Amino acid sequence: MDNSGTVKNSPATNAADQPTVNSQCTPGTGCPVSLINGEELLTLDDGQLIGLTPFIFQRQYRTTAVERTSVFGFGWSHSLQHQVEFIGDELHWTDHQTLTTILPLPTEVSPSGLNYVAGAAAYLDEEPNSYCLMAGSMEGWVLHVHRVTGQTTGRITGLSHRQLRLTLHYHDGLPVRLEHPAGAALQFSYQELPQGWRLTQLSLTPESGREEALHPLMTYEYDERGN
Numbered sequence: 343m344d345n346s347g348t349v350k351n352s353p354a355t356n357a358a359d360q361p362t363v364n365s366q367c368t369p370g371t372g373c374p375v376s377l378i379n380g381e382e383l384l385t386l387d388d389g390q391l392i393g394l395t396p397f398i399f400q401r402q403y404r405t406t407a408v409e410r411t412s413v414f415g416f417g418w419s420h421s422l423q424h425q426v427e428f429i430g431d432e433l434h435w436t437d438h439q440t441l442t443t444i445l446p447l448p449t450e451v452s453p454s455g456l457n458y459v460a461g462a463a464a465y466l467d468e469e470p471n472s473y474c475l476m477a478g479s480m481e482g483w484v485l486h487v488h489r490v491t492g493q494t495t496g497r498i499t500g501l502s503h504r505q506l507r508l509t510l511h512y513h514d515g516l517p518v519r520l521e522h523p524a525g526a527a528l529q530f531s532y533q534e535l536p537q538g539w540r541l542t543q544l545s546l547t548p549e550s551g552r553e554e555a556l557h558p559l560m561t562y563e564y565d566e567r568g569n
Contacts, residue, residue, distance in 0.1 A: 516532055
């Protein structure tokens with residue numbers, strides 16, 4: 343991590359506002375229970391975009407996030423579920439593990455915002471009003487975020503790893519396609535339930551990009567409570 347820029351040192355917190363660390367750094371007991379705060383953590387790998395640097399699509403259950411809903415139901419999150427808010431001169435990032443990190447907002451004068459305690463950083467991206475976010479939970483991937491004009495929220499535009507850039511496409515506000523520059527893509531299908539939208543299928547489109555070659559990787563079903 344760059345050692346220059348504006349610094350704000352505070353730990354990442356979970357949905358219960360408890361200081362914690364990312365799942366990769368969380369000591370366990372041999373079962374999915376954190377030795378830091380006792381919460382249950384469960385991470386599942388559901389599919390990947392194959393390449394020199396494969397992107398693995400994961401879903402995670404965290405008991406402290408049980409009051410938060412997602413396209414997998416309450417308590418769950420997934421690799422593309424990030425919430426970015428711009429509050430004053432700070433950037434608040436809730437990542438795919440439901441961990442919230444506060445970073446100084448990068449500016450032209452100070453183009454990087456650093457949080458050494460949380461192991462995270464934010465940098466100005468190439469496009470106006472765009473930012474690159476990095477943290478240990480991303481396992482080497484960089485999250486690209488564009489600030490929505492006139493709002494305090496950010497929209498995830500893609501991810502990158504060294505020279506590789508994956509582009510995220512949306513429909514009606516939901517991520518529907520994560521595309522590799524070679525043409526392969528992960529595609530996401532949804533169903534609207536009384537509790538909200540739920541992800542029902544994860545599919546892989548090969549490099550040919552032909553829709554008829556779509557290969558289902560995972561199918562998801564939900565109960566009457568949307569879980």
